[in-house]
Amino acid sequence: MHKIVFATNNQHKLQEVRSILAGKVEIISLAETGCLDDIPETADTLEGNAAQKARYVFEKFQIDCFADDTGLEIEALNGKPGVFSARYAGEPSNSLNNMNKILKEMEGIANRSAQFRTVIALVENGEYHYFEGVIKGNLTTVAKGSAGFGYDPIFIPDGFDNTFAELSSNDKNAISHRAKAINKLSEYFTNHSEQNNI
Numbered sequence: 001m002h003k004i005v006f007a008t009n010n011q012h013k014l015q016e017v018r019s020i021l022a023g024k025v026e027i028i029s030l031a032e033t034g035c036l037d038d039i040p041e042t043a044d045t046l047e048g049n050a051a052q053k054a055r056y057v058f059e060k061f062q063i064d065c066f067a068d069d070t071g072l073e074i075e076a077l078n079g080k081p082g083v084f085s086a087r088y089a090g091e092p093s094n095s096l097n098n099m100n101k102i103l104k105e106m107e108g109i110a111n112r113s114a115q116f117r118t119v120i121a122l123v124e125n126g127e128y129h130y131f132e133g134v135i136k137g138n139l140t141t142v143a144k145g146s147a148g149f150g151y152d153p154i155f156i157p158d159g160f161d162n163t164f165a166e167l168s169s170n171d172k173n174a175i176s177h178r179a180k181a182i183n184k185l186s187e188y189f190t191n192h193s194e195q196n197n198i
Helices: 011-021 046-061 082-087 095-105 169-175 177-196
Strands: 003-006 026-029 065-074 113-124 127-139 155-157
Touching: 003 011, 011 026, 011 169, 011 177, 046 065, 046 082, 046 113, 046 127, 065 082, 065 177, 082 095, 113 177, 127 177, 169 177
Parallel strands: 003 026, 003 065
Antiparallel strands: 065 113, 113 127, 127 155
């Protein structure tokens, strides 16, 4: 099975991606490569951050790698927090503080439309490939649910009555922005494998 590094220290993301790609690709964590570095994320776009992380690992370890960056994009806030989602309330990154800042800024605003957008950058043999996943929905006025991570407790995906944090991991993985991007990555690996007998 094709082995590839997923450049993340987020155990929630690692578990989510391994679940989605189970049986298709063997995911190696940063810890398993011996990479304990604090990989920089200094780009001003999701695409730039994802590519920056994947490139860092590829160049240091000479192993194929992919990385993702995800942003919550809120219509009433002109797309904020976007690329700054993880540290919207400041350093260090704190999900509760981030959510509270969003809820405060959205007080009294009727338009609750928002979307999660994930961009994956894959560096394979020095070549870059990008995969995007988007899920639209609406923001709650209070946090609900204890599952998931990040902004999950305040985001209700279209077609559902519950927040991401109230859905089972299986239900979330079937529809999430990250799942959509990872599924595109999976399709790429499947097609690539058939063509090159990986």
